[in-house]
């Protein structure tokens with residue numbers, strides 16, 4: 001399973017909501033709200049909206065909050081789906097929601113056409129921008145508008161992702177897996193949880209796990225510690241709650257733990273790779289103008305002292 005499908009399967013509603021005090025209801029929504037007058041909300045028509053690289057429908061809550069009829073299609077290359085909480089809110093709104101999982105935005109289906117509003121939050125830059133933006137323009141309605149927020153090299157998200165990449169400790173992740181596998185093997189041998197203490201290898205592995213907890217969790221602060229490894233070790237310690245379960249449950253846990261660490265690393269690496277600086281954004285606006293987009297504008301979006309990203313707006 002790819003790194004993003006793994007993430008969305010866990011039921012997240014947004015990718016970076018946790019990085020901001022109020023999730024996407026904070027500065028991201030404030031920015032979208034500020035565009036309200038340009039969103040194209042016509043009195044008795046519904047807004048045809050497409051969200052590119054939508055994750056689990058990250059902008060559906062915002063659309064619901066507009067209290068205006070909308071027809072939404074979310075497109076993402078990963079195996080995304082609408083979390084039940086968001087689905088319930090959408091059901092009670094004036095909107096209809098369609099999700100297109102496993103669909104790269106470079107290959108939009110024919111059904112996507114006459115789009116009034118194309119949205120993307122930390123999304124399009126993960127795709128082949130040239131292809132995505134030129135094809136999307138052909139699917140817009142005459143006055144259709146694009147509103148996107150892209151990763152900024154100096155944003156809080158980019159800083160946290162760079163830090164996570166540097167915190168990934170492959171050797172310790174491997175040793176944690178070995179320790180859990182040792183305990184797993186010992187449990188099979190001795191036959192009961194109470195007899196585990198008599199197994200020297202298992203005891204050594206348990207002590208190793210205590211050492212990992214001391215190294216990464218004890219006394220760690222968000223500023224000083226290794227947040228990536230603290231999360232990993234915390235997750236690994238849940239293994240001890242599974243000692244009474246069937247062996248295959250623990251085996252699955254051990255392999256999931258490793259895969260999740262690798263997938264998280266990959267997501268952070270992708271984020272760091274797609275973040276843009278001012279000259280990237282300048283080039284992008286020039287390229288978009290050449291494609292036929294008009295009123296192409298980009299700006300730094302900030303909140304207090306933090307950079308949130310680059311806004312990119314354009315008219316078809």
Ligand SMILES: C[S@@+](CC[C@H](N)C(=O)[O-])C[C@H]1O[C@@H](n2cnc3c(N)ncnc32)[C@H](O)[C@@H]1O
Pocket residue numbers: 004005013014015016052053054055056058075076077078103104105106120121122123126127128
């Ligand atoms: C950082 S996440 C953002 C998701 C969502 N907009 C949010 O803010 O929560 C980036 C998303 O882009 C998707 N993605 C990457 N490349 C893509 C492509 N070529 N076509 C469609 N989706 C893509 C990934 O699957 C992932 O869900």
